[in-house]
Amino acid sequence: MESLYCPLCNGTSKSFYTHGQREFLQCSLCLSVFLHPKSYLTTQQEEAHYKHHNNNPEDTGYQNFVSPATNAVLRDFTPQHSGLDFGSGTGSPIVKVLQDNGYTIEQYDLFFHNNPALLQKQYDYITCTEVAEHFKEPLKEFELLKNLLLPNGKLYLMTDLFNEERDFGSWYYKNDHTHVFMYHHNALEWIREKLKFKKLTIEKRLVILEL
Numbered sequence: 001m002e003s004l005y006c007p008l009c010n011g012t013s014k015s016f017y018t019h020g021q022r023e024f025l026q027c028s029l030c031l032s033v034f035l036h037p038k039s040y041l042t043t044q045q046e047e048a049h050y051k052h053h054n055n056n057p058e059d060t061g062y063q064n065f066v067s068p069a070t071n072a073v074l075r076d077f078t079p080q081h082s083g084l085d086f087g088s089g090t091g092s093p094i095v096k097v098l099q100d101n102g103y104t105i106e107q108y109d110l111f112f113h114n115n116p117a118l119l120q121k122q123y124d125y126i127t128c129t130e131v132a133e134h135f136k137e138p139l140k141e142f143e144l145l146k147n148l149l150l151p152n153g154k155l156y157l158m159t160d161l162f163n164e165e166r167d168f169g170s171w172y173y174k175n176d177h178t179h180v181f182m183y184h185h186n187a188l189e190w191i192r193e194k195l196k197f198k199k200l201t202i203e204k205r206l207v208i209l210e211l
Contacts, residue, residue, distance in 0.1 A: 004025060004036065006027035006029065006030060006032065007137055008027070008032060008138040008181065008191075009030045009139070010029075011027040011028050012028045012029070013025040013026060013027050013028065014026060016033055016168070017033070017174075019169075019174075021039060022035065022039040022177075023035070023039060024168070027184075030186045030190045031162075031184035031186045031187070032181060032183050032187040033174075033182045033184075034181045034182070035181070037136070040180065041177055049178050050112075051090065055093075056093075057091040057092055057095065057096035058096065062093045066097075066129050066158065068158060068203065068204070068206040069094060069156045069206060070127075072206065072208065073103070073125055073127065074098075074101060076125070077103075077124055077125050077154075079102040081124035081125060082105075082106075082123045082125075082150075083098065083105035083127065084106050084107070084121075084123045084125075084126045084148065085105055085106070085126075085129075086127065086128045086145060087108070087128055088107035088108060088112070088113055090109075092107050094127050094129060095107050119144070121148070122149060122150045122153075123148055123149060123153065124152075125149075125153060125155075126148060126149060126153070126155050126156065127156045128156065128157050128158075129156075129158035130159060131159075132181070133180070133183070134181075135180070136180055136181075142191050151211060152211055153210075154210050155197075155209040156206065156208055157209070158205050159183060159205065159207065160182075161182075161183055161185060161188075161202075161207075162183060185202065188202065191209070192209060197210060
């Protein structure tokens with residue numbers, strides 16, 4: 001099997017798991033698992049896949065799922081602070097919940113809310129829920145997210161993390177063909193150090209990076 005460098009930290013990798021035509025590799029440095037680029041969907045296939053997501057921002061179950069992120073924003077910031085939901089999809093329960101609480105938050109999505117002007121501003125906080133695992137160039141994306149934050153800003157991620165105890169073969173997260181990068185805790189610490197975030201907090205599925 002071909003060895004590739006990790007798209008996050010540039011560490012060497014080795015073949016980790018193969019399922020049909022999809023090959024996953026593991027980085028020797030940050031220990032994350034990522035999909036071989038030969039298995040990526042096309043842009044058109046990826047967009048079609050997202051359109052089939054049940055992304056109804058009015059869905060209370062969906063709102064409850066993202067509540068670790070919305071509750072953290074409500075705890076850490078006031079309605080006077082500015083926010084961005086990065087990778088909002090077709091409809092964002094985060095935007096719905098925060099706006100219902102009087103917060104001002106923009107939404108950006110490459111496919112469904114592609115407003116490049118929003119990426120020329122800076123924000124007090126950014127939410128990025130169930131998005132980072134779709135990053136084909138994770139370092140580039142995290143550099144962008146950091147640059148979009150104002151001083152003392154916070155980035156709230158939600159993603160299911162990979163660890164050595166997981167049975168990768170039965171892990172549902174790898175089955176989504178748009179999930180291309182599964183982060184190990186070491187990868188998040190690498191991001192914190194590389195991009196000079198002051199603090200990293202991991203609360204189960206919620207990851208907070210603070211400037």
